[in-house]
Amino acid sequence: ASSAPAPAAAAPQAAAEEEEDDDLGLFEDETEEEKKVAEERAAAAKASTKKKESGKSSVLLDVKPWDDETDMKKLEETVRSIEMPGLLWGASKLVAVGYGIKKLQIMMTIVDDLVSVDDLIEERLTVEPANEYIQSCDIVAFNKI
Known part of the structure; x- marks a missing residue:
């Protein structure tokens, strides 16, 4: 009667080892899938950065003098x-402020990635x-192109 529980105890240990083996097998498969997903995400990120690099903005600045003289x-x-890579000056006009x-x-x-308006x-x-x-100087309008 004492020998009967021993095989029963051995069987759960063997089953536990098989489960661990199964877990490892599943984990390896997920790793390959995760690698594929990660590569796809990286490719998508590169594609989106290329789009962002071409982002341009149109900015209207008010440049105020010290006085009327x-x-x-x-x-x-x-x-x-003032010249910077990605900066192109456009049309201008003088606007009366007063006095x-x-x-x-x-x-x-x-070009958004090259020029910081604040800088x-x-x-x-x-x-x-x-x-x-x-x-x-004040930013009057800031529009993405």
């Missing part, structure tokens, strides 16, 4: 003299030597 032609020349002061409204087209304003337009003419 600021030479607006020099101010516009200073703005247009004889005019501001420059200028359009630019940028352009903070690091190029409102620092030396441009700040001799430019008091401040």
Whole structure:
């Protein structure tokens, strides 16, 4: 009678080992499937980054002078003299603000991945030597193309 429980105890251990083997087999199959899925996702991510690289935006800036005596032609020349990869200056016009002061409204087209508008304003337009003419810049419109 004491020998009967021993084979019964051995049988569950063997079954447990078989289950572990089955788990490993299933896991390996999932790994191959996961690799395929991961490769597909990576390919999709690369495709989406290529689309993002061509993203462009149209930005309308207000460039404000220090006072009514600021030479607006020099101010516009200073703005247009800033060159960066992915930056293209467009049309501009002078708009009356009041008290004889005019501001420059200028359009630019940028490649989103190459040009940061905030960096352009903070690091190029409102620092030396441009700040001799430019008091401040505001983004009036920012549209994706």
